[in-house]
Amino acid sequence: MLTSSLVWFRQDLRLRDHQALQAALADKQPLILLYIWDSTTPLPQQWGGASCWWLHQSLSELAASIEARGNRLLIAKGNPTQILANLVSRYQVSHVYWHRCYNMHSIQRDIHIKQQLQQQGCDVQSFNGNLLLEPWQAQTSDNKPYQVFTPYWRNAQQIIADMHFPMSAAPERLPPQPTDCTPLLCVDDLALIPTKPNWAGGLTEAWQPGECGAEQQLTTFLERGLFDYKEKRNFPALVHVSRLSPYLHGGEISPWRVWLRCEEVIANTPQLSILDKVHFQSELGWREFSHHLLYYHPLLKEKNFRSAFDKFPWQYNEAALRSWQQGKTGYPLVDAGMRELWHTGYMHNRVRMVTASFLVKHLLMDWRLGEQWFWDTLVDADHANNSASWQWVAGSGADAAPYFRIFNPILQSEKFDAAGDYIKKWVPELSCLPAPFIHAPWQADAALLAQAGVQLNKDYPLPIVEHGAARQQALAAYRQLNTH
DNA sequence: TGAAATGTTGGGGCG
DNA sequence: ACGCCCCAACATTTC
Numbered sequence: 001m002l003t004s005s006l007v008w009f010r011q012d013l014r015l016r017d018h019q020a021l022q023a024a025l026a027d028k029q030p031l032i033l034l035y036i037w038d039s040t041t042p043l044p045q046q047w048g049g050a051s052c053w054w055l056h057q058s059l060s061e062l063a064a065s066i067e068a069r070g071n072r073l074l075i076a077k078g079n080p081t082q083i084l085a086n087l088v089s090r091y092q093v094s095h096v097y098w099h100r101c102y103n104m105h106s107i108q109r110d111i112h113i114k115q116q117l118q119q120q121g122c123d124v125q126s127f128n129g130n131l132l133l134e135p136w137q138a139q140t141s142d143n144k145p146y147q148v149f150t151p152y153w154r155n156a157q158q159i160i161a162d163m164h165f166p167m168s169a170a171p172e173r174l175p176p177q178p179t180d181c182t183p184l185l186c187v188d189d190l191a192l193i194p195t196k197p198n199w200a201g202g203l204t205e206a207w208q209p210g211e212c213g214a215e216q217q218l219t220t221f222l223e224r225g226l227f228d229y230k231e232k233r234n235f236p237a238l239v240h241v242s243r244l245s246p247y248l249h250g251g252e253i254s255p256w257r258v259w260l261r262c263e264e265v266i267a268n269t270p271q272l273s274i275l276d277k278v279h280f281q282s283e284l285g286w287r288e289f290s291h292h293l294l295y296y297h298p299l300l301k302e303k304n305f306r307s308a309f310d311k312f313p314w315q316y317n318e319a320a321l322r323s324w325q326q327g328k329t330g331y332p333l334v335d336a337g338m339r340e341l342w343h344t345g346y347m348h349n350r351v352r353m354v355t356a357s358f359l360v361k362h363l364l365m366d367w368r369l370g371e372q373w374f375w376d377t378l379v380d381a382d383h384a385n386n387s388a389s390w391q392w393v394a395g396s397g398a399d400a401a402p403y404f405r406i407f408n409p410i411l412q413s414e415k416f417d418a419a420g421d422y423i424k425k426w427v428p429e430l431s432c433l434p435a436p437f438i439h440a441p442w443q444a445d446a447a448l449l450a451q452a453g454v455q456l457n458k459d460y461p462l463p464i465v466e467h468g469a470a471r472q473q474a475l476a477a478y479r480q481l482n483t484h
Numbered sequence: 485t486g487a488a489a490t491g492t493t494g495g496g497g498c499g
Numbered sequence: 500a501c502g503c504c505c506c507a508a509c510a511t512t513t514c
Contacts, residue, residue, distance in 0.1 A: 234485090353485070392485095404514045405486050412486090471487085475514060491511070499503085 003094035004030040004178045006087065008080075009073070010106075012099040012129040012251035013058045014211045015065060015170035019127040020097035022168050027095055030178040032087065033066055035059060037077040037190050041105055044301070045383065047192075048376035050345040051249075053200050054209050056192035058250050061210030063187060071174040075185040081113050088120055091178045096122055099129030099251070102291055103383045104298035130248075132160055132255050132288055135295035145296040148399045152292060153285040165256035170211075202343035207246070207379060214247035218258060222265045229276040236337075236348035237421035242280065243346065245380035248287065255284055290388035293398055301371065301387040309396035313477050314366040323464050324359050325373055327427070330463035332438060333413035334358050336426035343426070345379035350416055356393040357407040362470040364477055367394035395478065403478035406471050413439040429459045 005024040012018060024031055047055060063073040076083045087093060096117055100110070114124045128134050138156040139145065146152035194200050207213065221242040232240035247253045259281065266277045294300045304310055323329050327338035337351035347355070352374075359370045371390040375381045391397025395405075417423055420438035424431040430438050432452040437444035441454060442462055449456065456462055 350485085357486095401485075402514090406514090408487060468488095471514095479514085487514085489511100489513070491509105493507100493509080495505105495507095497503105497505085499501105 002030060002178070003092045004032055005095040005097070006032040006034060006084075006091075006093045008084070008096065008098040009033065009035045009062070010098060010101055010251070011249065013062045014214075014252050014254070015062075015069075016211065017129075017166065017168055017254035017257055018099075018170075019129055019166050019168075020099055020125075021171070022166075023097050023125060023127070024095065025171060025175070029094075029175065030091075030181075031071060031175045032074060032091060032093065032177060032181065033071055033174075034074045034076065034084075034087065035062075036080045036083055037075075038080050038109070039077060040079050040109070044372075045103065045105060048378070048381050049194065049199075050203065050377050050379045051381045052192040053194065053203055054207070054246055054250060054345070054379045056187060056190070057207075057209035058252060059187045059190075061212065065170075065211065066174065069171065069174040071177055072181075072183065074177075074181070074183065075187060075190065077185060077190060080109060081116060084113055085116060085120065088117060088122055091181060093122060096124045098126050100126050100134075101130070102135050102295050127166075129254065130251050131291055132156070132163075132259060132284065135288075135291045138288075138292065145292060146289070146398075149286065149289050150399075152289050153282060156285065156288055157281075160259070165254075165260065167257070167260070203345045203379065206344035206346065209246070209250070209252070209379075211252045214244070214253035217243055217247065218253060218261060222261060226262070226265065226276055226280060227272060230273070230279045233279070234350050234416050235422075236351050237417055237419075237425070241349060242283075245382070245385075246346070246378075249380050249382045249385075255287070259284060287385060290382075290384040293388050294384040300391065301383060302368075304396040305391050305398050306396050306400070308481055309394070312396075312481060313364075315364040316369075317363065317365070320363050320464055321359075321365060321369060323461070324355075324363065324365075328461050328464075329358065330442070330461040331358065331409040331413075331467075332420075332423045332427050332430055332441065333417060334409050336417075336423045339426040341374075341377050345377060347378075348422075350412070351422075352389070353393060354407050354409055354412050356390060357401075357405075358409060360394045361406045361474040362409075362465050362467070364474060367391060367396065403481070404475065406474055408467060408471075410440045410467065427460070430454060 005027040007020050007024045015021065066073045117124050133156055137159060138152055225240045225242060229240055232238050244253065244258060248255055262277060262280060266272050266274065297305060324338060327335035327342065329335055333351065334355050337347050337355040341347040356370055359365050360367050367390045371386055374386055388397060392400050395401055395403045414436060418435060420435045423438055430441060433441055433444065433454055437448060441460060442456060454460055
């Protein structure tokens with residue numbers, strides 16, 4: 001009886017730079033390529049709506065890509081422990097490979113599965129396929145996890161400089177499946193995309209998920225976006241951000257491919273500043289740092305990193321929460337961001353900070369409410385990044401924004417969207433209102449509003465809170481914690 | 485990877 | 500010419 005090898009695809013939906021696949025190819029025997037929709041994932045960690053849409057597209061492309069190379073992606077749904085055990089015994093699987101995930105559910109599940117498969121006589125190997133560094137690789141001089149980004153990243157960069165990344169091209173042909181291998185499900189059976197109503201139209205326009213789209217996005221960014229990245233990445237109407245986050249999350253591109261191609265472009269393009277490279281790479285650094293934090297603080301999504309925040313006097317106001325979610329706060333930059341998110345599954349980073357700060361500081365609502373909304377609506381929703389970033393904004397996190405750092409949504413708008421281009425795109429009812437009034441429509445006089453065709457409180461809401469008063473309330477609430 | 489309040493300085497209008 | 504005030508521009512401190 002012929003044995004076979006199995007690659008379990010998870011957050012590594014690509015064929016290039018795929019260590020698990022490369023290891024399986026070296027076995028030179030029939031190959032099972034598997035994706036499992038893990039129904040044992042705790043509910044709050046199940047992919048949100050936008051991530052599901054992304055996953056559907058990405059899986060479909062991967063399946064097609066595998067089929068074109070002479071194999072087939074097996075798709076299953078259920079308990080991975082049982083599914084793997086069944087496949088291993090049914091197809092005489094001698095070797096199983098996957099790339100590691102770093103949240104608590106996955107870690108515990110994978111430890112258990114590894115033991116079980118080894119008992120079945122199977123050789124199991126896992127690799128790092130999703131990060132530049134393993135989360136535990138950078139440690140302080142007394143072998144403790146870092147709490148602050150800057151020293152973490154200084155150390156991490158030194159390690160990266162000496163690393164040899166496992167680059168590999170996508171194989172041109174794949175070995176066949178075992179001869180008696182029967183399909184399980186197809187991508188559609190997972191029911192990941194919305195049907196009634198189909199709200200994904202904006203996502204389809206904005207994105208091309210999959211390995212191919214990732215490569216195109218990387219090239220576009222390096223050619224057009226990297227120049228002056230350090231400054232221009234702050235302007236949401238410009239295209240000077242990489243927009244690679246959803247691809248990195250799904251593993252459709254490896255972070256080291258992004259890293260190395262960036263190095264290469266910088267070396268070959270004299271007009272690019274080293275600072276642009278440094279700033280872009282440090283964004284990848286934040287991603288690494290988030291995973292470092294999540295690894296050592298498995299409850300990062302649920303619990304305040306700084307427990308002093310457990311007694312923060314959060315308020316809950318359902319109407320205000322809904323206004324925020326729907327982009328109807330009356331602050332144009334905030335609303336533009338929230339609508340971009342709803343429409344495209346993405347929001348520019350600068351605007352993420354402004355909108356998040358608004359929920360937590362102006363509306364005094366628990367960061368977890370914001371985290372949940374982003375988790376459900378972002379195509380790049382990532383357990384580590386989303387949790388760490390929300391805690392950073394709230395001030396409850398490691399290396400967090402200090403409590404007194406309260407973004408003024410009007411000032412941010414004037415600074416980073418001076419002409420109002422971003423606002424006009426996402427809040428079209430204000431598109432005839434000239435700057436500077438587009439940043440604060442309630443400050444425009446009646447004649448100007450009439451001329452722009454805006455009736456406040458009808459076409460566009462009045463601010464749901466007044467900035468100055470909300471700021472004072474936030475300062476008072478935070479002062480009450482007495483942590484500073 | 486803030487914003488506002490407060491302090492300081494220097495030019496210019498003006499008695 | 501001089502002192503005084505105003506205030507913009509910038510710097511520093513505070514939240």
